[in-house]
Amino acid sequence: MQQPLFILSEGSQRTRGQAAQDSNIRAGKAVANAVRTTLGPRGMDKMLVDSSGTVVITNDGATILEEMDIEHPAAQMIVEVAQTQEEEVGDGTTTAAVLTGELLAQAEDLLDADLHPTVIVEGYHEGARLAQEAIDAMVLDIDLDDEILVQVAESSMTGKGTGDVTADALAKLVVDAVRHVADGEKINRDHIRLLTRTGASSSATELVEGVVIDKERANDNMPKSVEDATVAVLDMKLEVRKGESKAEYNITSVDQLNAAIAAEDTELRGYAKTLSEAGVDVVFCSKKIDDRVAGYLADAGILAFKNVKSSDAKALARATGAKRLGSLSDIDKSDFGHVDNVHVEKYGDDELTFIEGGDAAKSVTLFLRGGTEHVVDELERAMEDAVDVVIAALNKGGVVPGAGCTEIAISDHIRSEAAGITGRKQLAVEAFADAIDALPRTLAENTGMDPIDAIVDLRAMFDKEGRAGIIAHGQKGEVADPVEYGIIDPAAVKREAVESATEAATMIVRIDDVIAAE
Numbered sequence: 001m002q003q004p005l006f007i008l009s010e011g012s013q014r015t016r017g018q019a020a021q022d023s024n025i026r027a028g029k030a031v032a033n034a035v036r037t038t039l040g041p042r043g044m045d046k047m048l049v050d051s052s053g054t055v056v057i058t059n060d061g062a063t064i065l066e067e068m069d070i071e072h073p074a075a076q077m078i079v080e081v082a083q084t085q086e087e088e089v090g091d092g093t094t095t096a097a098v099l100t101g102e103l104l105a106q107a108e109d110l111l112d113a114d115l116h117p118t119v120i121v122e123g124y125h126e127g128a129r130l131a132q133e134a135i136d137a138m139v140l141d142i143d144l145d146d147e148i149l150v151q152v153a154e155s156s157m158t159g160k161g162t163g164d165v166t167a168d169a170l171a172k173l174v175v176d177a178v179r180h181v182a183d184g185e186k187i188n189r190d191h192i193r194l195l196t197r198t199g200a201s202s203s204a205t206e207l208v209e210g211v212v213i214d215k216e217r218a219n220d221n222m223p224k225s226v227e228d229a230t231v232a233v234l235d236m237k238l239e240v241r242k243g244e245s246k247a248e249y250n251i252t253s254v255d256q257l258n259a260a261i262a263a264e265d266t267e268l269r270g271y272a273k274t275l276s277e278a279g280v281d282v283v284f285c286s287k288k289i290d291d292r293v294a295g296y297l298a299d300a301g302i303l304a305f306k307n308v309k310s311s312d313a314k315a316l317a318r319a320t321g322a323k324r325l326g327s328l329s330d331i332d333k334s335d336f337g338h339v340d341n342v343h344v345e346k347y348g349d350d351e352l353t354f355i356e357g358g359d360a361a362k363s364v365t366l367f368l369r370g371g372t373e374h375v376v377d378e379l380e381r382a383m384e385d386a387v388d389v390v391i392a393a394l395n396k397g398g399v400v401p402g403a404g405c406t407e408i409a410i411s412d413h414i415r416s417e418a419a420g421i422t423g424r425k426q427l428a429v430e431a432f433a434d435a436i437d438a439l440p441r442t443l444a445e446n447t448g449m450d451p452i453d454a455i456v457d458l459r460a461m462f463d464k465e466g467r468a469g470i471i472a473h474g475q476k477g478e479v480a481d482p483v484e485y486g487i488i489d490p491a492a493v494k495r496e497a498v499e500s501a502t503e504a505a506t507m508i509v510r511i512d513d514v515i516a517a518e
Helices: 017-036 061-067 073-088 093-112 117-138 146-157 164-181 254-277 291-299 310-320 358-362 373-395 405-418 425-447 451-465 491-509
Strands: 013-016 046-049 055-058 192-198 206-208 210-213 225-234 282-285 303-305 337-347 350-356 364-370 399-401 469-471 478-480 488-490 513-516
Touching (some): 017 093, 055 061, 061 073, 061 093, 073 491, 093 117, 093 425, 093 491, 117 399, 117 405, 117 425, 146 373, 146 488, 164 206, 164 364, 164 373, 192 350, 192 373, 206 210, 254 291, 291 303, 310 337, 364 373, 399 405, 399 491, 405 425, 405 491, 425 451
Parallel strands (some): 192 364, 210 364, 225 282
Antiparallel strands (some): 013 513, 206 364, 210 350, 399 488
8 A cells, every 4th residue: 555645744734626715705705895884975984903902993995904914815815905906096995805805706606607717717807808998988088177186085085084074175185285296297296295183173184385294303492493494404313423343441530531521522512513604504313413412503593303204304305405414524505405484383292393485395294183093093094095096087097987987887888798708708707797786786885775776776877878876965875977976086096996806806716725834
């Protein structure tokens, strides 16, 4: 008899065939169902509590999936779908996750009907191609003026805790921020920063033409405001230099001690003298500033900030036109930046520093306010998404009707084209259309409408008028033209959701063997 041959380590687990497919598909569907109820303007929030007791309350799909700490490898792919959606276009994370789950649910039925996974994959890719055609056909032939962009931003923020009253005002701030940093057709996303602070309602949110950093003065005797300021950004320590090698010095007299102290003091005073003589008014240092140096800078009337975060230092250098200096030797006026005003304001127990005007006006900061930390955190996520979708609308192919209208157009187009596809692949293409239908159906459910009646009414109005969507109007919502209600989404959000969901679903469907180490 042949001896058994072991090729896997002891304790490894192996799942094959249908059991592996069922496990992966169930995991993917479970993750998608976890975020389904957050979709749309009437979507609900999730409260997530980690092992340390930290609470996150959010409506954002990517944040929910990230905070859930998912371990199942197939389910983790859906988390990656949401992350990719967030990175590429900034919104549509819940849509992408729900669509992935629906594609997997449809694939499960097809597998039970004995369709080969490869046929399903081919059909899904064909469905995705047809979906892209439908999205292109739905792009609105309109100028992307400020009014349209405000509608895009407001559609993105709806249902994310911003409130119906303030959503319009916040959307206008987002569009103003994007327009301010636009350089021709080029928009640098890094020039738009967000900073949050509790202590006021979200309606107190404002747009600052410049940079705001969460830093206090290095010395209380420094000025709180400087007009027409020359700015230096330093990447060095303003303290007594230390040798690289360890050395000991023996001091045998008071004169030697006084000389050492005087030399040290001269070095520290030299930093302040060099900056003062160079005409610097404000110093942002990413490293430590010795308290004595801070005192000498205050005596020279220089406003200084120490331990500035690297990201803030980078933003300040970019915004003010200053170079990040690693040494004060051979400095030149061209190394410094210029701003109209630097001033420190107190919010509660903290100080915030505003750098405005001049070169800094090329960057803007959305200064977000809210009553609690949970409120401002969710507001920050909503505003981040709104900024991203406005930029996506301008840079990546225009806008399409929202509220499920584009999804109905996609499913109709796929079904009309599926009739011309021969073989079993046709079943997979039609299943792709059924998965797309789940998005407006979920919108209807979350809005309080009967999902079957809503889909029937959607198709009837779409066939008759060419546009129809689920509008959260009144107690249970209604079917109407989303463009008339200003519900507009970037086409890039739809394209990315279809593409990433299809890729993730087809990858999971093709897996028939799972080998897990101990």
